[in-house]
Amino acid sequence: MELCDKSALDLATLLRKGETTSREITESLFKRIEKKEKTLNAYITTAKESALKQADNADEGFRSGKDMPLLAGIPIAVKDILCTRGMRTTCGSKILENFIPTYNATAVERVLKEGAVIIGKTNMDEFGMGSSTENSIAGPARNPVDPQLVAGGSSGGSAAAVASGEAILALGTDTGGSIRQPSAFCGTTGLKPTYGRVSRYGVIAYASSLDQVGPIGMTAEDCAMLLNVIAGHDSLDSTSADLKRPDFLQAVKKDIRGLKAGLPKEYFIEGLDRGIKKKIDEAVKLLEKNGVEIIEISLPHTKYAVSVYYLIATAEASSNLARYDGVKYGFRSGDDIDDVIRMYEATRDEGFGQEVKRRIMLGTYVLSAGYYDAYYLKAQKIRTMIKIDFDRAFKEVDFIITPTTPCLPFKLGEKLSDPLQMYLVDIYTVSLNLSGLPGMSVKCGDINGLPVGMQIIGKAFDEETVLRVGNRYQQIAGI
């Protein structure tokens, strides 16, 4: 096993024992990148030079015997939606193709402060809009399991990098499933924390009330380790929760005996791949055998989630993406045009991809005079009902188990021409963004070599239980 295939926690131990160096780990990683990146296209930008420098800094700390933070010297990939000072941040879009931020996102800043090594910026669907990482200025990312297949999205690059040993850990963002769904497709562990748990400052906004930063790793423990660093209140984000941050790495160690798990009947109906259902059933049985009580629950408004999501997310996106107008930064078209309105039109027409334009138009429509009440306001009401469904369920259970996706990873191009089919891939994940709840995708087996993801949903700000169940499951299932 090469260094780049080890878990972050194992590497942290080796670093402390002096059995390896951050430079060795980082070099092993870049070797892997050289070997696989041509196929996978997991990164939009790699930063070998600065990464090695950061690695050397960490090594110096270890050599001098300083008490180093757990994340020190561990290579991390950062989704290209998070601003990195002095490092190009494209958000997968032509409109930001050459954009170099002047500041770091809070999550990036915290990771750097711990002494982590930033490998580069990972591939993604433009502005996080997509479920396959095919909508990227850099071309599609591919699934490490089978390059014919999509890596999922929108954090497809982050999941593919971790799954292939091109990164040890990765930061992703999740607006409707963008951490969990690619994790399911690539076989990684990916956590979307509770809305407000991690600062959104410096995360290029897609849908502000849904976006959340989270960790992707090979194990729940690794996710806990990264979450420990990025979670916590940030005065720069008014929506970040002012709560004490628990020690997630301690929390994962607890047993799960006596916990109650809910199985929402609305998630196991037509449209769900039979093979996936079987795998989830097996995983549930395993949990039951290990002392978890299984209870069938109902989340009656589940069927509205995708529609509500596409009304709210697009409404917010239409406003969030208005700043890309060619005036201040990023791509500008039509230098020969002497009319500012036509400059806007040309810039936005050429700078945004198909899917982004589709969602901007949809969102603009949703917010328009005369339609606001019928669409946006109604969607907000149903959003509340979806939240109430969960509140009710969590009076009975400690966590909820569902599939992460209704289908296995699909072929590149397969759903590109059918946006509705693509949107339905998020059917099990969007409800959590609408209700703000934490959820994690954990691999629970393979079907013909293709990974299957199980979603563990927790109460608001109870990532501890989610991580604990995920970790215990990974131990007992040996996956």
Added chain:
Amino acid sequence: MEYEYIICFETHVELNTNTKLFCGCRVSYDAPPNSCVCPVCTGQPGALPVLNKKAVEYAVKAGLALNCRINTFSRFARKNYFYPDLPKGYQISQYELPFCEDGFLEITDDKGNPYRVGIKRIHLEEDAGKLVHSADTSGEDYSLVDYNRSSVPLLEIVTDHERNPMHSLQEGRAYLEKLKQILKYIEISECMMERGQLRCDVNISIRPRGSSEFGNRAEIKNMSSFRFILEALEYEIKRQKDIIESGAEVKQETRFFDEEKKITLPMRSKEDAPDYRYFPDPDLMEVKIDRDFIDMIQKVMPELPDRQLNRIIEQYGIPKNDAVILTKDKAISEYFTACAAICEDKRRLGNWIIKELFKLLNEASVSIVSCPVRPHDFVRLIEVVSKGSITESIGRTVLSEMFSTGKGPDSIIDEKGLKPIEDDSALLKELEEIIRENPEAAARIKAGETKPVDFILGQVMKKTRGKADPKKVRDLIGKILSGSY
């Protein structure tokens, strides 16, 4: 034909907070372009707004001063439109649930009665940047944008169309003046119109007297002085009258005022009104304003001008005309208040500020804020004059000296030898001499005439350069001529 008017104002007031509404950047009027900016106020990708609490405090303060209801929950909304001075492509403003609603501002109406102009709402929003067009500076064709002003806090104060709107230019002027006076009193804005710190949009609709319905209203934008506002209104009234009298109907539209030609011109019709697609800003939490917060602001709220006016009339016996002048401007009222706290003769105090101090300030073109005469010294001077220790005329000389040197009255009186002659024998000597020189006047006084007394007194004052106590001199004249001395 006689007409009735409905006039409404939307006033934008720049708050004088140190920092911007949603970031920590300094608010500065004259800093070099784009030197007070950060990722937040230039709309960089990923940047997020954080609300300036002071601005909320100011909004609530304005709401209380304008008798509004303060909403327990308030919310920010995005107003979406494209313009190069608007870096995010939307302005963070308020739509539903503004901070303050349903207040009033009391003015004097055309008949001289108190009239409470209805205030519909007061909300907080961010300002946009400023475009500088090359045509202003050179012949080339380009525009530059300065984001220093971007996200500076603005308060928008909207008067009510239905509940007690204004009905005349005079009422409009009274409203604007009163509004400015109050805003300066509660110290939330400098209200310098030449700096764009107070800007106004005006709505006006008219109808022939006796007609049941008002015509469509025109909104006039972009006016940077009270004079322009009134000129625009005047023009607009005439324009709408002409339309009605020609038998046509006034169109609902937005117009702008051409400051040079003094006319309003169409900007956009109702049909072209932009759809701003307001929706709650998901980056900001709802603002909860509780009783404690309101109480805290109420506690630091200064006395408002109307209240102060009545108080100094009733408590101090200041004549109404003087009282109006003393409370018209925050700085003047502060000076007066500081003096009044330690002064017995408040009537004379008020009178002297208006008559004597203003004269000196005007002559020197100095504002009262930087008045070289400290309230403490000014009051001492009033005391000395009131006691009759020096005459009013010498008092004026002393004040002028105080103004130019910054010294206190006592030392000036000392140095210049302006101290009243206390010694009766010295006065007697002067008096006897004058009587000797003017035997005719003396004779007339003896005969019971009073007028020559003033003449003799005048002569004494002249000789003593005003240092004699007039009361005492009169006394002595009587005594000498009646032979009782």
